[in-house]
Amino acid sequence: MPLRIVQSKQNARLKQLRRALAHPGRDAHSLAGIEGPKQLEEAQRAGLRVACVFVAQGAEHLLDGLSLPPETEVLLLPRELLDSALATETPQPLAALVEPPNWTWDTVFADHAKAPLLIVLAGLQDPGNVGTILRSAEAFGATGVVNLAGTVSAWNPKAVRASAGSLFRLPLLTAEAEDCFARLRAEGVRVFSTAVQGAEAANRIDLAGPVAIMIGNEGNGVPPELAAEADGAVTIPCPGPVESLNAAIAASVLLYEASRQRAGDRTIATHPSRKDKSAARMGHPAEVHEGYRL
Numbered sequence: 145m146p147l148r149i150v151q152s153k154q155n156a157r158l159k160q161l162r163r164a165l166a167h168p169g170r171d172a173h174s175l176a177g178i179e180g181p182k183q184l185e186e187a188q189r190a191g192l193r194v195a196c197v198f199v200a201q202g203a204e205h206l207l208d209g210l211s212l213p214p215e216t217e218v219l220l221l222p223r224e225l226l227d228s229a230l231a232t233e234t235p236q237p238l239a240a241l242v243e244p245p246n247w248t249w250d251t252v253f254a255d256h257a258k259a260p261l262l263i264v265l266a267g268l269q270d271p272g273n274v275g276t277i278l279r280s281a282e283a284f285g286a287t288g289v290v291n292l293a294g295t296v297s298a299w300n301p302k303a304v305r306a307s308a309g310s311l312f313r314l315p316l317l318t319a320e321a322e323d324c325f326a327r328l329r330a331e332g333v334r335v336f337s338t339a340v341q342g343a344e345a346a347n348r349i350d351l352a353g354p355v356a357i358m359i360g361n362e363g364n365g366v367p368p369e370l371a372a373e374a375d376g377a378v379t380i381p382c383p384g385p386v387e388s389l390n391a392a393i394a395a396s397v398l399l400y401e402a403s404r405q406r407a408g409d410r411t412i413a414t415h416p417s418r419k420d421k422s423a424a425r426m427g428h429p430a431e432v433h434e435g436y437r438l
Contacts, residue, residue: 150221169297180236186309193243203237247315252288267294267361275306276392284399288315343377351402
């Protein structure tokens with residue numbers, strides 16, 4: 145494949161890569177930056193269009209085996225020049241600009257034979273959490289993830305790495321809260337907010353049907369105005385003295401419980417008794433002393 149040598153920081157493509165990594169998701173129609181041969185391989189496997197590949201001098205061997213289309217630009221540049229555009233502490237000698245998938249609500253609800261399972265991210269700020277949630281969502285069969293306003297971009301370099309390629313394959317939407325809840329209601333999807341008090345244990349809630357689970361900000365949880373839009377609240381019983389679970393771990397546990405129920409294992413998913421329901425309404429759910437706070 146033909147290589148074009150770049151020697152200047154002012155190269156238009158290099159500046160585009162720098163912007164994409166520093167300000168991901170600013171423009172919904174812009175290209176996204178990814179780093180490293182593994183990410184590039186995953187992006188290609190997912191069918192993403194690769195607009196440009198950057199490779200450091202001396203690392204040309206990383207291009208071996210890549211089946212890049214003729215229209216993909218391949219730029220060869222000094223290692224220090226490439227490093228100056230990358231966001232990681234230990235930059236890799238290869239990066240690329242790719243076109244993000246064009247997911248829509250219709251994509252999320254395309255499989256009518258499968259009950260939708262969505263994760264709604266409400267104000268998460270840690271890109272590592274967002275990427276890990278995407279990875280768990282794909283692993284446990286979620287049909288999509290929705291980023292509400294205030295959530296860090298899933299194309300943040302740390303989120304991309306933590307997703308381990310799931311970002312390229314799992315439907316991911318960015319939506320305003322009002323539009324999100326309206327669409328979920330129209331599709332008959334029950335929305336569960338996550339909470340510590342006044343919530344039912346995950347194994348007591350039917351997660352086998354069409355459901356969306358809201359994961360809130362790492363420090364403040366789901367905002368009250370968004371929690372008010374939910375059909376119910378869910379918690380993870382924690383018998384230990386830990387005050388809270390990490391947002392990504394909590395989402396992963398809930399996704400596992402939904403997956404378990406959908407696989408037909410409902411042995412401990414029981415409906416709460418009348419006494420339990422009464423306690424829950426009072427803000428003291430029976431058998432749920434600690435959950436997780438997001």
